[in-house]
Amino acid sequence: MTELLEHTQPLIDEPATIEKVAIVVSKGSLEGIYPALILANGARMEGIEADLFFTFFGLDAIRRDRYGKIKVATVGNPGMHMATWLGAMPGFSALATWMMKRQMEKIDIPPIPEFIELVHDSGVHLFACKASVDMFGLTSDDFVPQVEDIISVGRFYEQAAGGQIIFT
Amino acid sequence: MTTTLIADPLVDVDAEGFLTNPEQWNEQIAEAIAADNGVAELTDRHWLVVRFMRDRYLRTGNAPSIRALGKESGVPVKELYELFPKGPAKLAAKIGGIPKPKGCI
Numbered sequence: 001m002t003e004l005l006e007h008t009q010p011l012i013d014e015p016a017t018i019e020k021v022a023i024v025v026s027k028g029s030l031e032g033i034y035p036a037l038i039l040a041n042g043a044r045m046e047g048i049e050a051d052l053f054f055t056f057f058g059l060d061a062i063r064r065d066r067y068g069k070i071k072v073a074t075v076g077n078p079g080m081h082m083a084t085w086l087g088a089m090p091g092f093s094a095l096a097t098w099m100m101k102r103q104m105e106k107i108d109i110p111p112i113p114e115f116i117e118l119v120h121d122s123g124v125h126l127f128a129c130k131a132s133v134d135m136f137g138l139t140s141d142d143f144v145p146q147v148e149d150i151i152s153v154g155r156f157y158e159q160a161a162g163g164q165i166i167f168t
Numbered sequence: 169m170t171t172t173l174i175a176d177p178l179v180d181v182d183a184e185g186f187l188t189n190p191e192q193w194n195e196q197i198a199e200a201i202a203a204d205n206g207v208a209e210l211t212d213r214h215w216l217v218v219r220f221m222r223d224r225y226l227r228t229g230n231a232p233s234i235r236a237l238g239k240e241s242g243v244p245v246k247e248l249y250e251l252f253p254k255g256p257a258k259l260a261a262k263i264g265g266i267p268k269p270k271g272c273i
Binding site: 038041042045047107110114121122123 | 255271
């Protein structure tokens with residue numbers, strides 16, 4: 001018995017490292033998409049494999065007609081620290097988005113279309129969720145060319161095997 | 169901080185092997201660090217990236233982001249990852265004898 005237990009101990013006490021991540025993007029707001037892109041890019045910069053799986057409104061981040069128009073959610077977002085009626089004023093979300101983008105440009109964070117290209121060129125694989133694509137009545141023509149495929153949940157798990165899954 | 173013999177002379181490095189004093193760097197050290205980190209041979213394209221990183225750091229006190237590296241070094245992002253598969257910014261900084269880049273991008 002003692003012998004058996006000893007064998008379950010790791011032979012060398014190496015610090016744990018992450019080798020692979022799969023990031024699920026389910027939200028279509030600026031604050032829903034950026035963290036995922038930063039995590040994916042940051043993973044590649046550390047030599048970690050990374051996949052991005054876009055589902056539900058997260059699909060906006062890879063839709064040709066929408067990915068250049070992603071906005072900050074100014075309504076129903078307690079992080080904005082403002083009255084809901086103010087966030088709902090016409091043009092307010094556009095203004096908040098403009099201010100945030102300007103701030104990001106200062107610290108060298110690219111706009112979403114350029115960021116999608118950057119992570120793709122860095123070796124991140126981009127996938128669209130089949131159930132969401134069908135639900136919204138979309139086809140592969142609706143997506144930017146960096147999207148590798150439209151895949152089922154089953155294929156997503158196959159693709160993510162052996163790595164960590166992050167949901168944003 | 170420790171000192172280590174990568175190539176002559178002894179250099180100061182941090183826990184991850186990044187030089188802490190860029191002035192101690194030379195090309196032999198760069199080649200030795202590269203070989204230690206899975207880059208068997210430094211081609212002209214590797215040198216272009218390494219020198220760009222180093223020059224930018226020495227000039228501004230900051231290593232460039234991967235975005236700036238891809239736009240301004242003359243080597244596009246795709247090729248950067250072919251040259252340095254385990255992370256271009258990090259590895260080029262290490263080979264170039266400058267501290268590890270601190271930015272998130």
